Amino acid sequence: MTKGPYKWLNKSLETLHKANWYRSEKTVSNLPGSTLELEGKTVINFASNDYLGLAGDERLIQSAIAAVEQYGTGSTGSRLLSGHRDLHSQLEQAIARLKQTEDALVFSSGYLANIGTIAAIVGSKDLILGDIYNHSSLKNGAKLSGATVIEYLHCDFKDLAAKLEENRHQYRRCLITTDSVFSMDGDICQVPDLLSLGKKYDCMVLFDEAHATGVMGKTGAGCVEHFGCSGEEMIQVGTLSKALGSLGGYVAGSATLIDFLRNRSPSWIYTTALSPADTAAALRAIAIVETEPQRRAKLGENVTYFKQELSKIIPLSKGKNPVNLPSESPIICLGLESAKTALIASEKLKEAGIFAPAIRPPTVPTSRIRFSLMATHTTQQIEELLTVIRQI
Numbered sequence: 079m080t081k082g083p084y085k086w087l088n089k090s091l092e093t094l095h096k097a098n099w100y101r102s103e104k105t106v107s108n109l110p111g112s113t114l115e116l117e118g119k120t121v122i123n124f125a126s127n128d129y130l131g132l133a134g135d136e137r138l139i140q141s142a143i144a145a146v147e148q149y150g151t152g153s154t155g156s157r158l159l160s161g162h163r164d165l166h167s168q169l170e171q172a173i174a175r176l177k178q179t180e181d182a183l184v185f186s187s188g189y190l191a192n193i194g195t196i197a198a199i200v201g202s203k204d205l206i207l208g209d210i211y212n213h214s215s216l217k218n219g220a221k222l223s224g225a226t227v228i229e230y231l232h233c234d235f236k237d238l239a240a241k242l243e244e245n246r247h248q249y250r251r252c253l254i255t256t257d258s259v260f261s262m263d264g265d266i267c268q269v270p271d272l273l274s275l276g277k278k279y280d281c282m283v284l285f286d287e288a289h290a291t292g293v294m295g296k297t298g299a300g301c302v303e304h305f306g307c308s309g310e311e312m313i314q315v316g317t318l319s320k321a322l323g324s325l326g327g328y329v330a331g332s333a334t335l336i337d338f339l340r341n342r343s344p345s346w347i348y349t350t351a352l353s354p355a356d357t358a359a360a361l362r363a364i365a366i367v368e369t370e371p372q373r374r375a376k377l378g379e380n381v382t383y384f385k386q387e388l389s390k391i392i393p394l395s396k397g398k399n400p401v402n403l404p405s406e407s408p409i410i411c412l413g414l415e416s417a418k419t420a421l422i423a424s425e426k427l428k429e430a431g432i433f434a435p436a437i438r439p440p441t442v443p444t445s446r447i448r449f450s451l452m453a454t455h456t457t458q459q460i461e462e463l464l465t466v467i468r469q470i
């Protein structure tokens with residue numbers, strides 16, 4: 079149908095369809111929780127990043143409503159012009175307290191926090207070494223920065239050390255970037271080992287705690303806390319949109335780093351400040367993370383139970399189709415041989431009342447079904463999932 083310079087779009091879409099890579103959004107119509115109203119059908123939700131069940135929490139809703147009534151719906155400008163509110167400072171202090179860092183800065187999303195931080199702290203004279211499985215925002219931030227980018231094998235610090243040994247001396251600054259909990263596999267980065275490599279080769283180290291914040295560590299501060307590394311100098315980025323049930327991103331680190339980013343980070347300076355509702359909801363969520371450790375404990379129990387029962391059906395790392403992939407987080411994957419089998423499995427799960435997405439290339443190198451557990455899943459809901467997995 080389309081002609082001329084836009085014709086290629088149809089061809090490209092056709093190719094996506096043929097490879098079973100085509101994707102489209104599905105409409106959810108209920109309040110966030112452990113079930114989904116999905117196109118007229120109620121299914122159990124194993125596809126949510128709302129790990130603690132806070133996105134539909136009455137207290138977050140009330141905090142957002144109060145903020146809208148006091149400050150309106152939009153923040154009307156960038157933080158350095160007319161967009162800054164007291165709520166932003168309160169949220170930044172709360173993040174710094176949770177993370178045990180000197181300061182923090184909130185961005186309009188985790189994606190923008192990564193892009194804006196990386197682009198601010200390294201440039202064309204510098205080197206970035208990133209895990210090959212890093213999130214898209216780390217990879218695109220690296221590209222945008224203009225630095226030389228080298229990827230190392232997934233969580234392979236021997237490979238990283240070899241690449242540092244060979245390349246580090248040719249560059250001014252060096253930044254190592256990694257997810258702390260990997261979003262597509264659920265495995266975790268060995269934080270202390272990476273920090274000591276960073277020290278040895280005089281590199282800055284950036285951890286993306288998007289899936290770890292509120293979930294990992296004794297107080298829910300993340301993977302850095304889980305490994306007892308809080309207080310060491312590093313850069314921590316994360317999101318307000320997963321376990322914290324809101325929208326937005328953050329960077330936490332030294333006062334000097336944050337001061338520098340306020341002056342040099344383009345995706346913070348040239349964008350509208352986070353909305354009052356999102357800011358207030360995230361602030362309330364952090365207070366709940368700090369005062370209700372039982373939510374994190376319940377999530378941990380659900381994860382342990384599901385993994386234990388799943389490995390009775392499909393032994394860990396064994397078999398071919400599906401493979402039960404090892405995980406140390408609420409993200410648990412069954413690897414499948416192709417995009418097509420992953421789609422079929424996801425469809426069968428949906429017919430049986432379970433929502434868990436097929437994750438396919440180009441998001442990941444190999445197709446899989448991904449289950450995300452929540453603190454608000456009941457044992458019965460997890461049992462239902464296990465029953466369905468046994469059947470298919």
Ligand SMILES: *Cc1c(COP(=O)(O)O)cnc(C)c1O
Binds near residue numbers: 261286288319327
């Ligand atoms: C979700 C995610 C982001 C992006 O966060 P948003 O706030 O959703 O933009 C960044 N990094 C990782 C590892 C993520 O999983």
